[in-house]
Structures are given as C-alpha cells and as structure tokens.
Amino acid sequence: MNTSSSRHAILLACLLWTIIRNTSTLTIRCNPYDKQALLNFKHRLFDPSNILSSWSTQHDCCQWKGVTCHNITSRVTQLTLPCSATYPSYRDKKDKSHCLTGSIYLSLLLLELQFINYLDLRNNDFLDIQFDYSQHSLDSHNNLSVATPPLPRRSLNSSTLRLLDLSLNENLAINSLQWLSNLSSLEYLDLSNIDLYKETNWLQLVTTLHSLSTLFMQSCELQDISSSLQYANFTALELLDLSENEFNSEWPKWLFNLNCSISGLGFGFNSLKGPLPEAFLNFRQLEYLDLENNNLDGPIPYWLGEFQVLQILNLGINMFSGSVPTNLGNLSSLTELDVSSNNLSGIVSQKNFVKLSKLKSLWICSSSPSLIFDFDSHWIPPFQLEELCISFAGPKIPVWLYTQRSIERLNIWESSFETQGKFWNFVSRLTGELDLHGNSIDGNLTNVLLNATYIDLSSTGLKGSLPRLSPNVAVYDLSNNSLSGDISSLLCDQKTLNEKTNLVYLDVSVNHLSGGLTNCWKNWKSLVSVNLGSNNLTGHIPTSMGLLPNLTSLHLHENKLYGEIPPSLQNCHSLLIFNVRENILSGNIPNWIPHGLKALQLRSNSFSGNIPVEMCQMSSLIILDIAHNTISGYIPNCLGNITTLVFNNASRNTLSFSANIIGNRMLLIDDNLELVTKGQESEYGSILHFVTLLDMSSNNLSGTVPPQLFSLTGLISLNLSHNKLTGKIPNEIGNMKKLESLDFSRNQLWGEIPESLSSLSFLSYLNLSYNNLTGKIPLGTQLQGFSEFSYIGNHDLCGTPLTKLCSQGAKSKDTKGGSESEFLSWFFIGIESGFVSGFLGVCCAIFLNKKWRHTYFKFLYDLRDRIYVMVVIKINSFCQTGQVA
Numbered sequence: 001m002n003t004s005s006s007r008h009a010i011l012l013a014c015l016l017w018t019i020i021r022n023t024s025t026l027t028i029r030c031n032p033y034d035k036q037a038l039l040n041f042k043h044r045l046f047d048p049s050n051i052l053s054s055w056s057t058q059h060d061c062c063q064w065k066g067v068t069c070h071n072i073t074s075r076v077t078q079l080t081l082p083c084s085a086t087y088p089s090y091r092d093k094k095d096k097s098h099c100l101t102g103s104i105y106l107s108l109l110l111l112e113l114q115f116i117n118y119l120d121l122r123n124n125d126f127l128d129i130q131f132d133y134s135q136h137s138l139d140s141h142n143n144l145s146v147a148t149p150p151l152p153r154r155s156l157n158s159s160t161l162r163l164l165d166l167s168l169n170e171n172l173a174i175n176s177l178q179w180l181s182n183l184s185s186l187e188y189l190d191l192s193n194i195d196l197y198k199e200t201n202w203l204q205l206v207t208t209l210h211s212l213s214t215l216f217m218q219s220c221e222l223q224d225i226s227s228s229l230q231y232a233n234f235t236a237l238e239l240l241d242l243s244e245n246e247f248n249s250e251w252p253k254w255l256f257n258l259n260c261s262i263s264g265l266g267f268g269f270n271s272l273k274g275p276l277p278e279a280f281l282n283f284r285q286l287e288y289l290d291l292e293n294n295n296l297d298g299p300i301p302y303w304l305g306e307f308q309v310l311q312i313l314n315l316g317i318n319m320f321s322g323s324v325p326t327n328l329g330n331l332s333s334l335t336e337l338d339v340s341s342n343n344l345s346g347i348v349s350q351k352n353f354v355k356l357s358k359l360k361s362l363w364i365c366s367s368s369p370s371l372i373f374d375f376d377s378h379w380i381p382p383f384q385l386e387e388l389c390i391s392f393a394g395p396k397i398p399v400w401l402y403t404q405r406s407i408e409r410l411n412i413w414e415s416s417f418e419t420q421g422k423f424w425n426f427v428s429r430l431t432g433e434l435d436l437h438g439n440s441i442d443g444n445l446t447n448v449l450l451n452a453t454y455i456d457l458s459s460t461g462l463k464g465s466l467p468r469l470s471p472n473v474a475v476y477d478l479s480n481n482s483l484s485g486d487i488s489s490l491l492c493d494q495k496t497l498n499e500k501t502n503l504v505y506l507d508v509s510v511n512h513l514s515g516g517l518t519n520c521w522k523n524w525k526s527l528v529s530v531n532l533g534s535n536n537l538t539g540h541i542p543t544s545m546g547l548l549p550n551l552t553s554l555h556l557h558e559n560k561l562y563g564e565i566p567p568s569l570q571n572c573h574s575l576l577i578f579n580v581r582e583n584i585l586s587g588n589i590p591n592w593i594p595h596g597l598k599a600l601q602l603r604s605n606s607f608s609g610n611i612p613v614e615m616c617q618m619s620s621l622i623i624l625d626i627a628h629n630t631i632s633g634y635i636p637n638c639l640g641n642i643t644t645l646v647f648n649n650a651s652r653n654t655l656s657f658s659a660n661i662i663g664n665r666m667l668l669i670d671d672n673l674e675l676v677t678k679g680q681e682s683e684y685g686s687i688l689h690f691v692t693l694l695d696m697s698s699n700n701l702s703g704t705v706p707p708q709l710f711s712l713t714g715l716i717s718l719n720l721s722h723n724k725l726t727g728k729i730p731n732e733i734g735n736m737k738k739l740e741s742l743d744f745s746r747n748q749l750w751g752e753i754p755e756s757l758s759s760l761s762f763l764s765y766l767n768l769s770y771n772n773l774t775g776k777i778p779l780g781t782q783l784q785g786f787s788e789f790s791y792i793g794n795h796d797l798c799g800t801p802l803t804k805l806c807s808q809g810a811k812s813k814d815t816k817g818g819s820e821s822e823f824l825s826w827f828f829i830g831i832e833s834g835f836v837s838g839f840l841g842v843c844c845a846i847f848l849n850k851k852w853r854h855t856y857f858k859f860l861y862d863l864r865d866r867i868y869v870m871v872v873i874k875i876n877s878f879c880q881t882g883q884v885a
C-alpha cells in the first residue's frame with residue numbers, strides 16, 4: 001500500500017514537473033477572448049491564399065502569424081499583417097491577388113481586442129472600412145463565438161491603439177474619417193495611397209487626435225488643405241507628410257501655428273503656390289523639409305540658413321528665382337540639398353558650401369542658364385558627395401568634380417563640354433549611375449571601360465567605337481549618337497565574357513554600327529530589352545538570341561538583316577515586343593510566336609506565305625503590323641478571337657514593363673514603336689498607350705474581309721489597303737466604335753458604303769479610294785467631312801464630297817441630316833488631329849533613384865523596420881517635360 005502510494009506520489013510529481021516544464025517553455029499563453037476576437041477578425045475578411053493558415057485553434061494564438069502578445073500579461077498587443085506585393089509591370093497594378101481583401105471591421109476589432117495598440121495592415125487589398133457600433137450584432141451570426149463567453153462590453157473611446165497603418169491599400173476608398181475621433185490614443189497614422197477624395201473634412205478630424213505625432217497622408221487625392229483655417233489642434237505633431245496630393249492654394253495659416261518642435265514636413269508633388277513665408281522660422285528644429293515639385297516662387301530665403309539641424313532640404317522643380325543664398329552654406333547638418341529645376345540666377349561658388357561637410361547629395365541642375373558657376377580652380381570641397389546632379393555652361397568641367405571619390409550617381413544635364421581622358425577615367429570609376437544623356441559631349445569613347453550599373457549616354461553626339469562594359473553594367477543606353485564600328489567589339493569582348501554579366505537593358509539604336517548580330521548572345525542571358533535599330537547591321541538573326549530567357553522587347557528595325565526568323569526565338573517566353581520593321585527578312589510569318597506577345601511588327605520586309613492561324617491565339621496582342629510584305633491567301637476568320645483587340649482595356653495596353661537589376665533595384669521601361677496610322681507615321685509609346693492597331697496593307701491578301709474582323713471593337717486603327725480583297729463592307733463595321741483610322745483603299749471591294757460607318761464618331765481618317773464601291777455616300781454625317789480623296793477611284797460612287805452627282809435613281813441614304821451631328825463630327829476631327837500633332841514619343845528608362853526620397857523619409861523616421869521596399873514611381877523630369885511638350 002505504502003509503496004504504491006509513494007509510487008503514486010512520485011508519478012504525480014513527475015507529471016507536475018512535466019507540466020511546469022512545458023509551461024515554462026511556453027511562457028506565453030493565449031487569452032481566450034483575444035483568440036476569439038482574432039478568429040472573428042479572420043472570418044470577416046477574405047484570405048484568398050490562406051495567409052492566416054497558422055491561425056488555427058490548435059496553436060497558441062500568440063504564435064500566430066502577425067500576432068504579438070505582451071510578454072507578461074499575454075494579451076494581444078500587436079497585429080502586423082502587411083502583404084508583400086510588387087509591381088509586375090509598372091503601369092499595371094500590383095498583383096495583390098494573394099493579399100487580404102474584403103472589409104476591415106475596425107470598430108469590432110478594436111472592441112474585441114482590448115489591448116491592441118499596434119495595427120498594421122499595409123499593402124493589402126482591402127476595399128472598405130466598417131466603423132459602426134451597430135455592427136457589433138454581427139457576432140451573433142458568427143457561430144464561432146458560441147465556444148467562448150460573450151466579450152465584455154467596453155467603449156471604443158478607451159481604445160488603446162497607438163499605431164494604425166492602412167497605407168498602400170490602393171483600392172480602398174474612405175468616404176468619411178469620422179471614426180478617427182474614437183481613436184484618441186493614436187500616435188502614428190499612415191493612410192497613404194488611400195483614396196480620401198470624398199472626405200473634405202479630413203483635417204478637422206485628424207486634429208481631434210491629440211496624441212498624434214506622425215501623420216502620413218501621401219497620395220490620398222486630398223484637395224483642400226483648409227488654407228484659411230487659423231489653427232489646427234495638432235499638439236504633439238512631429239512629422240507631417242502630405243506629399244502627392246492636389247493642394248493648389250497658398251500656404252495654409254494653420255501650418256505656422258503648429259508646435260515648433262516639428263521635425264519633418266513633406267509637401268512635395270502638390271501645386272502649392274506663393275513664396276516661402278518667414279513664419280517658417282518657427283520650425284528651426286526641422287530636420288526634413290520637402291517642397292519638391294510645387295509652384296512656389298519668390299527667392300530662396302536667406303533665413304533658411306538658420307535651420308541648424310536641417311538634414312534634407314528639397315526645393316527642386318519649383319519657380320524660385322534670384323540667387324542661391326550663401327547662408328545655405330551654414331547648414332552644417334545638411335546631407336541633401338536640391339534646388340534643381342528652378343529659375344535661379346546669379347553666381348554659385350565655394351561660398352555656398354562653406355560648412356556643408358556632411359553633404360551627400362547635391363542637385364543643382366537645370367536651374368536656368370543664368371545661374372553661373374564660379375569656383376576657384378583650387379577649391380577642395382568640404383564634402384564627399386554620393387549623388388550629384390549638375391548643369392554648367394561649358395566647355396570646362398568644374399575641376400572640383402575630380403575631388404569627389406565617393407560619387408555613386410552622376411547626372412549632368414543640359415550642358416555642353418569637352419572631355420579628355422581625365423573625365424572618362426573619373427567616370428569609369430563610378431559604379432552606380434552615370435547619366436549624361438542629352439548633353440553635347442565632345443569626346444571619343446574608344447578604349448573606355450565603363451563600370452556603372454546604369455549608363456545613359458544617349459543623344460550626346462559621341463563618336464568612336466562602342467565603349468566596353470564591365471560585368472557590373474545592367475543598363476546601357478548609347479542610342480542616338482555617332483558611334484561606329486562592329487557591334488561584336490561590344491558583344492563578343494573576351495574580357496567581359498569570362499565573367500557573369502548582368503546586362504538587362506541594351507540600347508545602341510540610331511548609330512552607325514555595322515557587322516552581324518554575332519553569336520555571342522549566350523553570354524548576355526540576363527537581357528530583358530534589346531534595341532539595335534537604325535544601324536547598318538547585316539546578316540541573319542542569330543539562333544543564339546533564343547538563349548535569352550527573359551527577353552521582353554527586341555527591336556532590330558531599320559537594318560539590313562536578311563534570312564528567316566530563327567525558330568529558336570520561341571524559347572523567349574517572355575517576349576512582349578518584337579520589331580524587325582524595315583529589313584530584308586523573308587520566309588513565312590512564324591507560327592510559333594509566343595502567345596503573350598503584345599506587339600508584332602514585321603512591316604516592310606519580304607515575308608511571304610499565309611497569315612498563320614496560330615496568330616489568333618496571341619490573346620494579348622495590341623499591335624499587329626505586317627504591312628509591306630508579299631503575304632498572300634485569306635485573312636483568317638479567327639483573328640476576331642484576339643480578345644485584347646475586342647475589349648481594348650486601355651490600362652493594360654501599354655508597352656511598359658519592368659525588370660529587376662542587380663542591387664535589388666527595379667528598372668521601369670516605357671517602350672515605343674513607330675507606327676503608321678491615319679496615313680502618317682507617328683511614334684507610339686507612353687502617350688498613345690491606348691493604340692490598338694491592325695495593319696496588313698500592301699500585301700497580296702485576297703478573298704473577302706471576314707466579318708469576324710469587325711468584331712474587334714477595341715481596334716483604333718485598321719489598314720487593309722493595297723491588297724486584292726473583295727466583297728462588301730459589312731454593316732457590322734458600325735460596331736467598331738473606337739475606330740479612328742480606317743483604310744481599305746486599293747482593293748476590289750464593291751457594294752454600297754454601309755450607313756453604319758457614319759456612326760463611328762471618332763473616325764478622323766478614312767480612305768476607301770480605288771475600290772469598286774457604288775451608290776451614294778451616306779449623307780448628313782461626318783462622311784462628308786472627309787475630302788474627295790477618301791472616295792475617288794470608285795467609278796459608281798456619287799454624292800458629296802465627290803463632284804459626281806447622284807442620279808435620281810440612286811438610293812438616298814439621307815436620314816436625319818442634323819447640323820448637330822455634323823458639328824460633333826468636326827469637333828471630334830478637331831480633337832483627333834490635335835492629338836496626333838501634339839504627340840511626342842519618349843522612351844524613358846527610369847531608374848528609381850533619389851525620387852524614392854519620400855519613401856526614404858519614412859525609412860528614416862519610421863518607428864519600425866520596413867521589411868520590403870515600396871515602389872514609388874516618379875518619372876524623372878526629362879520624361880515629364882518630354883511628355884508634356
């Protein structure tokens with residue numbers, strides 16, 4: 001008996017010891033109320049890819065993904081569920097199909113999770129926020145709550161939430177921020193990239209948060225900054241970033257009544273106007289001041305020199321005039337200074353930089369020609385820059401440049417200068433970004449070896465042969481120069497071939513390069529975009545180009561290439577753009593073209609044979625240009641299956657894409673093509689991103705135009721001219737409502753012009769000449785607005801604008817000859833022609849660099865570690881001016 005009971009005791013002790021041991025390893029135990037609240041939260045949202053799979057009752061809720069419990073009380077204090085979504089292509093939206101979506105039941109979450117103080121749902125795909133007490137009854141519908149006792153009632157006013165980050169839920173639109181007033185403990189609020197357009201009272205509501213120290217509301221489509229409001233009751237505010245909104249007033253009065261301990265102000269990318277008021281002097285404690293890209297004018301105030309702790313001062317892209325005050329040379333904490341793209345004048349000399357020993361980034365480019373640099377040639381700057389953008393009136397380069405041994409990014413804008421070996425030696429040591437595009441450089445690149453990751457020497461007038469590349473180079477743009485020599489010196493350079501190359505973007509178009517395309521492509525497998533157009537290249541397209549697995553865009557136009565397109569290219573599964581316009585290529589149109597292709601341009605070659613039906617499976621096609629070849633046979637019916645040409649979802653119809661480059665950076669590429677539409681050539685690129693075009697003109701096509709073709713209702717330009725097509729123009733042509741340019745000239749079409757043609761209100765170019773059309777041109781419509789050249793050569797066609805009158809017998813197509821519709825048609829023609837002439841194609845390879853500054857700002861001051869980098873896209877100012885022109 002005794003032994004038995006003692007054995008029992010030992011057993012019990014062992015058991016207890018095991019329990020204690022287990023609990024001591026599991027120091028955190030989930031609170032059942034919190035667990036229930038989290039499960040309720042999970043059940044109210046959509047989680048398409050089961051991100052919250054770890055949220056199961058089998059596990060301790062303090063171990064669930066994104067959940068943090070207090071280390072003593074074990075209550076849930078933090079919920080951190082950002083989604084990692086990146087841009088697949090830059091105009092396209094981020095792919096967020098795997099992120100959390102649905103509604104955020106914020107009031108319920110805060111009521112149920114009593115001790116939560118930190119809620120981060122950034123970068124998901126939530127669609128709305130529910131903040132309504134009556135929703136509390138929702139719990140009774142939820143059969144999960146049966147398992148636990150009802151939650152204790154409490155008021156939201158006691159919410160302990162200190163951080164709320166809902167930023168980058170781009171599809172989230174919030175009509176009212178009234179609920180903010182319940183979150184009285186909030187210290188950090190980030191609503192960036194949420195559409196708050198409808199909340200005109202945002203400022204008053206945000207100011208009810210008396211503990212708020214950080215407020216980020218970038219890109220919220222805010223319009224009213226309440227400029228006449230005298231006071232905003234931010235009592236604890238330290239950081240305020242309202243960049244990228246639509247404020248277009250003068251400085252708001254309330255701003256200058258803010259607490260003078262504010263340390264960061266961001267108003268970049270708005271349209272604020274007027275001079276900088278002296279009241280800014282209240283904010284001498286500022287570390288960060290970003291006013292980039294507004295309409296600010298007046299002088300750059302000398303008193304900015306009193307901001308002794310200012311680290312970042314960005315006044316770029318405004319209308320500031322006058323000189324750069326020498327007082328700025330006193331800003332001894334300054335690391336970044338940007339005064340670029342203003343109307344500055346006067347002299348900049350070493351006096352402007354006396355105490356700027358910490359300066360790392362200097363942007364003083366494109367400030368107007370009247371800004372004169374006058375540096376002592378022996379001056380040794382107190383700083384070592386990492387980033388420099390400069391413009392200077394040449395021909396000499398400021399000598400102090402050569403003292404800068406840490407430069408990672410060098411931009412020279414709008415300058416004209418002579419280079420010697422010294423300059424190229426200096427530039428060869430750069431490993432980051434070298435952007436000298438658009439300058440006029442007198443130099444010879446023969447024997448130069450460049451080592452920067454990003455090299456843009458386009459449109460600079462450079463001569464000599466192609467400079468060699470180190471394996472470090474990812475972007476190499478030498479287009480539009482006078483470079484000559486054999487391209488093999490670049491592609492087959494033995495010194496680079498022994499190492500792994502990283503080249504992603506190669507553009508040497510518009511030069512005088514010669515030779516064949518070489519068989520050295522296997523050494524450049526990382527290539528994504530290749531443009532060798534407008535040179536003097538000859539030979540076949542080499543089979544080895546099929547070894548480029550990531551090739552997305554290939555331009556070989558305007559050369560002397562011959563032979564067939566090698567079947568090996570079908571291995572380039574990523575190909576989106578294939579352009580061999582104006583060569584001497586022959587053979588059939590390949591029937592293996594990657595189905596994802598968006599643009600196929602085979603124009604002006606010697607291709608023959610039929611149009612392969614496989615082309616109908618190219619479901620992403622937006623541009624098919626096979627004009628000026630000797631293609632024969634019928635137009636396949638199934639072309640009507642190309643869905644992109646049916647729907648024309650403009651936002652997807654871009655020639656833009658992105659590529660990763662070394663150093664975890666992303667390159668955004670806005671590609672373009674030269675197309676013939678409306679009877680004239682124009683460049684199709686970032687602006688005409690909604691062009692959808694089918695051009696099969698000048699071939700030997702015969703048979704009728706298949707009626708299915710007229711179901712391509714997304715088409716904007718259709719050209720079947722100069723073929724041997726017969727049959728009538730079907731009435732269905734009236735369905736092609738987006739058509740702006742239609743050319744059927746020089747075929748054998750017969751019958752009457754269908755009246756439905758006149759319902760194409762965007763049509764601004766029409767050519768039906770030299771067919772066998774008969775009858776009267778439909779009257780009272782815009783069809784009279786075209787000249788007679790649109791109709792001549794049809795012997796039995798009559799009526800205005802032709803001089804041939806219709807006999808009485810000719811059927812009149814006159815319906816409701818309204819002056820209004822005539823007016824409208826002219827109106828549209830007016831718009832359309834303006835639209836063509838205003839167009840300017842710009843090819844921008846945009847390297848995301850210092851324009852990430854807004855993001856960087858967040859990094860700098862953020863309370864937390866950002867796990868991944870958000871992408872903020874800002875087109876550099878060259879592209880902006882180019883596009884606006």
Ligand SMILES: *[C@@H]1O[C@H](CO)[C@@H](O)[C@H](O)[C@H]1NC(C)=O
Nearest residue numbers: 027069070071072073074077
């Ligand atoms: C609990 O967390 C606080 C900080 O949050 C830390 O200082 C403390 O050491 C932690 N205590 C234990 C027992 O881990």
Ligand SMILES: *[C@@H]1O[C@H](CO)[C@@H](O)[C@H](O)[C@H]1NC(C)=O
Nearest residue numbers: 043140141142143144145146
């Ligand atoms: C309770 O929830 C389970 C699983 O979520 C579901 O299958 C069941 O139909 C629900 N019961 C009721 C009564 O709603």
Ligand SMILES: *[C@@H]1O[C@H](CO)[C@@H](O)[C@H](O)[C@H]1NC(C)=O
Nearest residue numbers: 203204207208229231232233
């Ligand atoms: C600011 O606070 C004062 C007193 O606390 C109040 O009278 C005033 O209305 C508030 N202003 C705004 C814009 O909320």
Ligand SMILES: *[C@@H]1O[C@H](CO)[C@@H](O)[C@H](O)[C@H]1NC(C)=O
Nearest residue numbers: 428429430431449451470472
């Ligand atoms: C090019 O730069 C890399 C660093 O990015 C460096 O390791 C390499 O030595 C440089 N090559 C030359 C030829 O300067």
Ligand SMILES: *[C@@H]1O[C@H](CO)[C@@H](O)[C@H](O)[C@H]1NC(C)=O
Nearest residue numbers: 443444445446447463464465
């Ligand atoms: C460029 O320099 C090389 C020698 O470095 C020379 O042979 C060549 O003629 C020069 N080219 C031009 C166009 O000046």
Ligand SMILES: *[C@@H]1O[C@H](CO)[C@@H](O)[C@H](O)[C@H]1NC(C)=O
Nearest residue numbers: 524525526527549550659660
């Ligand atoms: C192709 O692109 C993918 C995704 O960016 C990358 O992981 C891969 O390394 C690239 N391939 C080559 C050969 O560079």
Ligand SMILES: *[C@@H]1O[C@H](CO)[C@@H](O)[C@H](O)[C@H]1NC(C)=O
Nearest residue numbers: 512513514515535536537538
């Ligand atoms: C193009 O190359 C051929 C030889 O392949 C040469 O005869 C011709 O002069 C070159 N044309 C131009 C414009 O450089």
Ligand SMILES: *[C@@H]1O[C@H](CO)[C@@H](O)[C@H](O)[C@H]1NC(C)=O
Nearest residue numbers: 613614616617638639640641
């Ligand atoms: C085109 O679409 C029709 C209807 O969707 C389908 O029956 C036909 O097979 C398709 N043709 C081709 C070549 O894909």
Ligand SMILES: *[C@@H]1O[C@H](CO)[C@@H](O)[C@H](O)[C@H]1NC(C)=O
Nearest residue numbers: 748749750751771772773774
């Ligand atoms: C034009 O059409 C008429 C009848 O519509 C036909 O007789 C004539 O042969 C056609 N001419 C041509 C060149 O096709």
